[in-house]
Amino acid sequence: MRTNMRITMNDLNRETLQHNRLPDLVLDKLMEWIMSGKLLMGDKLNTEELATQLGVSRMPIREALSNLEKMGLAESIPYAGTRLVTLTKDDVRQIYIARTALEPVAARYACAKITDKQIEDLRRIQEEYKQIVSHDELDAVDVYQHNRLYHFSIYKASGLSRVCAMIESLWDNLSFFKLIYGQKLLDSKESRDSMIAEHQSYLDALERRDSDLIFQLLECNLKKRAEHIPYNSDAYFHEK
Template identity: 30%
Template structure:
């Protein structure tokens, strides 16, 4: 992953580009938890005016990656065990809903996309390509969201994903280094191909519960909770 300030941002959709650049930097740890951000400095380093940077920071606050106290500070949020657990519970329910409502509308094209995304994911895991793994995993689960045809569902899921990515990035080898997720994707794809909406939704929920357990172990054993930092 290139440094977030490596090159000036092109003018079209400047706030979107600034948001993506800053989000990736927070997820990858280039910005430390609790670190203060000054929009003027970020704007200068990205070659932008302060307005699109402020807009990007507002969106990052909505995702929970940034917290702000007007007139006092804007800073990177710390990792908090309770908040992460709450996010996972919501994501589990939303993903289960996406699968349950999306499967009846899936076509052979949807299934092909799931298989290709899983192949990309497996390759990224083998190469220890964290960014590629996130992109492929999002693409895989995005197929069910597309099939569900619910734009509100997609918007909320997209808003919550970065918080989970932030932890997975820090502990990629522990959580994504094996092939358990690849196997899960394979089984889920076959259930979707067979039109088993209930079975696919149940398997999806089980996987999120397993992921939540792994993350909980990290907080318990590796002092991942930074809320007191």
């Protein structure tokens, strides 16, 4: 039977919790615990316990938990409360298979519709991404958010709003895995250069308006992700 790791009051400096920013600060702290491994997949998030541990009222806790749900990191279960999501290796594989079916199509349509201004915005996002991954110590949340911004700046240029909504849902479902694994994916200069080059290849294809190329690039890269999932359960779950 699993046991949840109790987080002590010492983990949070109460003096930093300014009243008007409490929900954001609570969310930041929960994200910090997820990234550090103090909170893992399947852990129950009890509003009253968290309020006591953090020394705040239940309202900012509820708002922070709601934001975790919107990010795809938590889920509300009837009669059980809120828990962090649980993803098996097969769950991750299936999500990548679905992404492989949708994202290359959205990129192909984007290639035909994208404007020069949207391409210029992508160049800027790419430069910001390069700066972020060049730091000695990566902020996994920042890396994840900029990577997501880059991809959706492409997909939304397609004008396929329903397809983009389905892709966004898949990214939400995968976000816990991506946040934890993202730290390991970019743990060397070689891996960081590879991700930058991957992004640049999409940008080059868009600039050339080569819809077949960007379709092939995305399909190939996503298939590789689906086939080679670096999944170590110890990184996501507490020991049973």
